[in-house]
Amino acid sequence: xxxxxxxxxxxxxxxxxxxxxxxxxxxxxxxxxxxxxxxxxxxxxxxxxxxxxxxxxxxxxxxxxxxxxxxxxxx
Amino acid sequence: xxxxxxxxxxxxxxxxxxxxxxxxxxxxxxxxxxxxxxxxxxxxxxxxxxxxxxxxxxxxxxxxxxxxxxxxxxxxxxxxxxxxxxxxxxxxxxxxxxxxxxxxxxxxxxxxxxxxxxxxxxxxxxxxxxxxxxxxxxxxxxxxxxxxxxxxxxxxxxxxxxxxxxxxxxxxxxxxxxxxxxxxxxxxxxxxxxxxxxxxxxxxxxxxxxxxxxxxxxxxxxxxxxxxxxxxxxxxxxxxxxxxxxxxxxxxxxxxxxxxxxxxxxxxxxxxxxxxxxxxxxxxxxxxxxxxxxxxxxxxxxxxxxxxxxxxxxxxxxxxxxxxxxxxxxxxxxxxxxxxxxxxxxxxxxxxxxxxxxxxxxxxxxxxxxxxxxxxxxxxxxxxxxxxxxxxxxxxxxxxxxxxxxxxxxxxxxxxxxxxxxxxxxxxxxxxxxxxxxxxxxxxxxxxxxxxxxxxxxxxxxxxxxxxxxxxxx
Numbered sequence: 001x002x003x004x005x006x007x008x009x010x011x012x013x014x015x016x017x018x019x020x021x022x023x024x025x026x027x028x029x030x031x032x033x034x035x036x037x038x039x040x041x042x043x044x045x046x047x048x049x050x051x052x053x054x055x056x057x058x059x060x061x062x063x064x065x066x067x068x069x070x071x072x073x074x075x
Numbered sequence: 076x077x078x079x080x081x082x083x084x085x086x087x088x089x090x091x092x093x094x095x096x097x098x099x100x101x102x103x104x105x106x107x108x109x110x111x112x113x114x115x116x117x118x119x120x121x122x123x124x125x126x127x128x129x130x131x132x133x134x135x136x137x138x139x140x141x142x143x144x145x146x147x148x149x150x151x152x153x154x155x156x157x158x159x160x161x162x163x164x165x166x167x168x169x170x171x172x173x174x175x176x177x178x179x180x181x182x183x184x185x186x187x188x189x190x191x192x193x194x195x196x197x198x199x200x201x202x203x204x205x206x207x208x209x210x211x212x213x214x215x216x217x218x219x220x221x222x223x224x225x226x227x228x229x230x231x232x233x234x235x236x237x238x239x240x241x242x243x244x245x246x247x248x249x250x251x252x253x254x255x256x257x258x259x260x261x262x263x264x265x266x267x268x269x270x271x272x273x274x275x276x277x278x279x280x281x282x283x284x285x286x287x288x289x290x291x292x293x294x295x296x297x298x299x300x301x302x303x304x305x306x307x308x309x310x311x312x313x314x315x316x317x318x319x320x321x322x323x324x325x326x327x328x329x330x331x332x333x334x335x336x337x338x339x340x341x342x343x344x345x346x347x348x349x350x351x352x353x354x355x356x357x358x359x360x361x362x363x364x365x366x367x368x369x370x371x372x373x374x375x376x377x378x379x380x381x382x383x384x385x386x387x388x389x390x391x392x393x394x395x396x397x398x399x400x401x402x403x404x405x406x407x408x409x410x411x412x413x414x415x416x417x418x419x420x421x422x423x424x425x426x427x428x429x430x431x432x433x434x435x436x437x438x439x440x441x442x443x444x445x446x447x448x449x450x451x452x453x454x455x456x457x458x459x460x461x462x463x464x465x466x467x468x469x470x471x472x473x474x475x476x477x478x479x480x481x482x483x484x485x486x487x488x489x490x491x492x493x494x495x496x497x498x499x500x501x502x503x504x505x506x507x508x509x510x511x512x513x514x515x516x517x518x519x520x521x522x523x524x525x526x527x528x529x530x531x532x533x534x535x536x537x538x539x540x541x542x543x544x545x546x547x548x549x
Contacts, residue, residue, distance in 0.1 A: 016163050023156045024316050029149065034294075034301035040287025042301035048151040049361075055159035056353045062166050063346030 008065035015058040023051045078227075078388070081397030089267075089401050093248055096259035100252035117258065117335070119344040123351030125258045125413075126165075126335050128265035130158075130325070130352070131359055132410030134463040136272060136403055137219050139360065140386065141379050143367020147300030149310035150367070155360040157322035162353035165326045168481070169336040169345045175481050181337050183424020184330045184477070191480035191487045198425045200496045201473055205330055207503060208469030209418060210444065213411045214451035215462045217241055220407040221452065226380040227388055227400065235453045241404065242449045245412045250438055254334075254420075257412050264405035269359055271402030274395060275387060276362035279369035289365070292372045300371055317521050318464060321471035328470040328477065331417035411448070418444045465506065468520045472499040475524075475531035482535050494530035498523040 022028055028051060034042035041049070117125070135154075143150045179190045189198035220241060221234035232240075248256045283289040290301065299306040303315070326332045339345040366386060374382040387403075388396040419441035423433050455462070476495035479487045504510045505519045512519050 012163070013167075016160065020156075020160055020319070023152060024312060024319060026312075029152055029303045029310075029312065029315065031304060032299075032302050034148075034298070037290070040285065040290050042148055042290060044302055045148040045151055045364075048148075048156060052151075052155050052159045052357050055156070055163065056350070056357065059159070059163045059166065059350055059353050062163060063350055066166070066170060067343040067346040 005065045008061050012058045012062035012065065015061070016055065019051050019055050019058065023048065078393040078396050081394045082400055085397050085401045089263075089405065090244070092263050093244070093260050096263065097248040097252040097256040100255035100259055103255060116340040117338050117344065118340060119347035119351060121258060121262055122335060122339050122344060122348040123355065124265035125261035126332065126348060126352050127355040127359075128261035128268060128406075128409035129331050129335070129413040130161075130410075131265075131268060131356070132216050132406050132463075134215065134219065135359060135363060136268065136406045137223060137383055138463065139363035140366035140370060141382065143364050144370035144374070144382065146305035146307060146309050147297075147302065147371075148364070149303035149305050149315070151360065151364060152303070152315050153310060153318055154322070155357060157319045158356035158360065159353055160319070160323045161325060162349045162356065164323050165336060165349040165352065166346055168326055169339070169349070170342065171481050172333070172336055173339075173342070173345070176337050183421050184333050185421045186424030188476065188480045189425060191483070192489065192492055193486050194489070194492075195425070197476065197480070197487075197489075197492045200492060200499065201476060202421060202425060204328075204470060204473045204499050205421060206418060206444075208466045209329070209414050210448050211451060211455065212463060212466035213414050213444075213448040214455050215466075216407040216411040217448060217452040218455050220403055222380055223383060223403055224400070226384040238449055238452050241408060241411070242445050245408050245415070246442060246445050249412050249416050249441060254338075254416060257409075257416055261409045261413065264409035265355075267398075267402045267405045268409075269355060271399050272359050272362040272366075275391065275399060276365035278391060278395070279365045279386070282369065283372075289368055289372075293368050296372050296375055300368075313518060313521070317468070317518050320524060321464070321467040321520065324471040324474040325467060328473045329414070329417075330421050331413035333477075334417060334420065415441050415444050415448065469499075469502060469506070471520070471524055472502050472527070475527040478528075479531045479535055483538050485538065488534040488538055491527070491531045491534050494527040498527040 028047045029044050034044065036043060038046040139150065139154065142153075175187065175191070179187060181187055185198040185201045188201050189195055191197075217238045218234070221237040224237040225232065225234045248260060252259075280286055280289055283292060293300055297306055303312075304310040326336060336345065339348060370377075370382050370386055374385060377385070387399045391399065419437045422440045423437040426433055426436065473495060475491055475498075479491040501510060502520060502523055505512050510519070514522060
């Protein structure tokens with residue numbers, strides 16, 4: 001159980017860092033480019049929305065992994 | 076029925092709910108600690124709403140639609156991505172902070188910093204930073220709503236009149252009910268804020284027929300709005316990186332946020348609150364995007380105040396327009412009250428003496444900060460988002476100081492205090508034009524924050540290593 005908790009926490013931290021880097025790289029924000037569009041949304045916007053939702057998922061994973069932690073326990 | 080009628084009716088309901096919240100909080104407050112920490116048992120729903128209402132202010136509801144209208148969809152990366160990451164930082168930092176609070180106790184962030192560094196100067200550096208950069212932020216809340224209300228009712232009252240009314244209401248319930256009254260008021264204001272923004276956004280998208288048609292019209296109006304760096308070239312990668320870094324530091328560096336992490340009832344509530352905040356942020360920023368795109372098509376070259384007054388009030392049914400106006404006042408008040416109250420609490424945390432005397436000083440300080448903010452609001456500029464960003468960048472300079480205090484197992488190193496203090500004063504110098512805003516094309520806020528964070532990381536690492544045991548000299 002403890003290993004599972006640590007794994008989830010580490011996954012969410014690494015995931016968050018990777019998503020942050022992607023969101024600020026040309027992969028998500030290529031200058032002057034708005035194609036391909038998805039559901040009518042320009043490229044940077046739909047990629048940005050997808051990254052926001054993935055970040056929300058990472059926050060949920062982090063919450064699940066530590067929500068039962070006592071106040072003085074180590075992560 | 077007219078807009079004025081609805082505004083008076085809804086305004087009275089809003090004021091009535093604030094009075095009930097204040098009286099209820101006042102009844103529950105039992106002492107100085109209760110007044111300043113609201114009992115320290117905040118549930119996730121109330122916690123999520125108060126954090127959201129504190130974080131999303133006039134700058135979100137008035138500034139972001141205008142920001143999207145002017146700079147395009149890159150605004151999503153600027154704020155929505157940063158806020159999604161901020162929710163994660165709340166969990167990560169909140170856990171460490173709460174552990175430190177269990178160990179050292181809590182009377183305010185400045186007091187905690189003093190305890191962790193073992194000297195008073197660390198608390199003073201923090202106080203200077205939050206005072207210099209939070210008073211202008213409170214001022215733009217007050218000014219933002221003043222500009223907006225005077226654009227809707229140009230004959231009724233000047234900007235300073237609206238600003239003075241808002242400060243008076245805010246001071247009444249903060250002084251009477253303490254943090255609990257602010258939290259209750261925030262919950263009401265958070266719900267109003269989200270409902271109103273979603274309602275307006277729905278109307279904006281509906282006027283085009285669909286999201287697809289809305290972006291098609293935006294493309295015809297200005298293709299540059301659909302990508303970064305936007306028509307004015309503001310949203311460069313460096314700007315977005317710097318903004319991301321300073322915004323995710325908000326839970327560490329702005330005391331009104333930090334105190335809310337401490338007073339959550341337990342870790343589970345803290346985590347759920349962060350998830351709720353992330354959902355709230357995505358919803359509200361998505362809604363302001365729709366309002367901004369509507370403005371880009373219908374009011375591309377109009378003045379900011381006219382665009383907002385038309386889009387949010389005059390293009391809507393009177394009842395919706397009046398709800399928006401109340402929602403905007405709520406947004407401004409909910410952020411400004413928390414910040415002023417936090418400034419007062421932080422001042423109290425570095426003072427010592429009789430509890431009643433300290434409480435009197437705290438209440439007087441809140442009034443003094445409010446009046447300073449009111450005066451600044453009357454003379455400040457109109458670029459709300461950029462001023463808000465400056466405030467975030469200024470307080471972000473305190474992040475290494477706080478991180479080292481919370482993460483260093485024993486006594487935090489004075490080298491971090493010196494590094495943060497220097498970064499803070501150099502940044503203030505750059506704001507006043509005493510030193511350049513960039514070196515070799517790199518923004519000064521990135522350089523200063525990066526250097527002091529590096530000092531903090533090294534200091535935390537060195538001080539966290541187990542000390543080698545020297546053989547005892549016989």
